[in-house]
Amino acid sequence: MSKLRVAVLGANGRIGSEAVRAVEAAEDMELVAALGRGDKLETLTESGAQVAVELTTPDSVMRNLEFCVRHGIHGVVGTTGWTEDRLAQLNQWLADSPSTGVLIAPNFSIGAVLTMKFAEAAAPYFESVEVIELHHPKKVDAPSGTAARTAQLIAAAREKAGSAPQPDATATALDGARGADVDGIPVHSVRLRGLLAHQEVLLGGEGETLTIRHDSLHHSSFMPGILLGARKVVTTPGLTFGLEHFLDLNG
Numbered sequence: 001m002s003k004l005r006v007a008v009l010g011a012n013g014r015i016g017s018e019a020v021r022a023v024e025a026a027e028d029m030e031l032v033a034a035l036g037r038g039d040k041l042e043t044l045t046e047s048g049a050q051v052a053v054e055l056t057t058p059d060s061v062m063r064n065l066e067f068c069v070r071h072g073i074h075g076v077v078g079t080t081g082w083t084e085d086r087l088a089q090l091n092q093w094l095a096d097s098p099s100t101g102v103l104i105a106p107n108f109s110i111g112a113v114l115t116m117k118f119a120e121a122a123a124p125y126f127e128s129v130e131v132i133e134l135h136h137p138k139k140v141d142a143p144s145g146t147a148a149r150t151a152q153l154i155a156a157a158r159e160k161a162g163s164a165p166q167p168d169a170t171a172t173a174l175d176g177a178r179g180a181d182v183d184g185i186p187v188h189s190v191r192l193r194g195l196l197a198h199q200e201v202l203l204g205g206e207g208e209t210l211t212i213r214h215d216s217l218h219h220s221s222f223m224p225g226i227l228l229g230a231r232k233v234v235t236t237p238g239l240t241f242g243l244e245h246f247l248d249l250n251g
């Protein structure tokens with residue numbers, strides 16, 4: 001059987017360099033290109049890449065994906081910074097290239113995907129929910145894509161269940177003291193030397209709290225998800241948002 005021809009964009013970065021090693025080590029894949037900033041996107045077509053793993057920066061990802069989708073190269077995207085406008089733009093490009101697939105995964109680690117699922121399930125049963133994400137100090141964005149997605153899922157679950165707004169009697173506060181408001185859910189971002197990628201979802205009800213915590217201790221935690229994404233995206237046209245859609249979490 002022929003090997004899946006995979007390229008990595010952002011190949012010199014923290015997660016990109018780990019992805020290069022993971023693709024090289026995968027028996028069913030061939031690493032055909034490893035691009036850093038300034039490298040020509042035409043290398044992707046010249047190398048016959050079928051899948052581009054996009055791990056760059058929010059200011060580069062759209063240009064890279066436009067090129068990939070226009071050339072029928074499937075995308076596995078970990079880069080953050082997704083807004084409704086960006087997703088709409090990507091969907092337009094995909095509409096013109098209907099056999100191409102793009103997976104955007106706010107987080108490729110199984111533990112983080114499960115954290116989101118558990119938080120979504122628990123959210124309607126507690127009066128209060130807040131999210132704390134903790135990352136290394138070189139992370140360019142805040143809040144993390146995972147925390148934003150987690151808060152959106154929590155808010156949607158609470159709205160569906162008809163949950164009351166969260167109690168919060170704060171009358172005065174310093175700017176930022178209550179975190180960022182993501183669909184009504186407070187999200188707090190910590191940047192600390194020594195950390196990699198961590199998240200806590202705190203839920204509070206009458207006389208009890210529940211804390212769901214996930215820790216990525218090494219970039220290797222993201223690799224099985226990236227490889228799974230590359231294998232599945234080639235037969236999944238259109239936009240898939242969230243690795244959970246490629247996992248059987250209900251079995």
Ligand SMILES: NC(=O)C1=CN([C@@H]2O[C@H](COP(=O)(O)OP(=O)(O)OC[C@H]3O[C@@H](n4cnc5c(N)ncnc54)[C@H](OP(=O)(O)O)[C@@H]3O)[C@@H](O)[C@H]2O)C=CC1
Nearest residue numbers: 010012013014015036037056060078079080105106107108
């Ligand atoms: N979904 C997930 O599970 C995960 C997602 N991420 C996300 O991945 C992204 C990268 O994170 P991280 O590796 O820590 O960041 P880094 O800054 O370490 O890596 C990004 C790399 O991309 C390079 N780059 C920028 N623009 C381009 C371009 N146009 N073409 C090719 N390479 C480019 C940068 O080069 P230069 O240094 O020259 O700018 C840099 O080497 C972030 O958005 C992060 O949040 C990270 C971990 C897990």
Ligand SMILES: O=C(O)C1=N[C@H](C(=O)O)C[C@H](O)C1
Nearest residue numbers: 080106107139144145146197
């Ligand atoms: O920049 C990182 O490191 C990470 N970025 C992603 C995010 O913003 O959620 C995933 C993970 O948290 C690591």
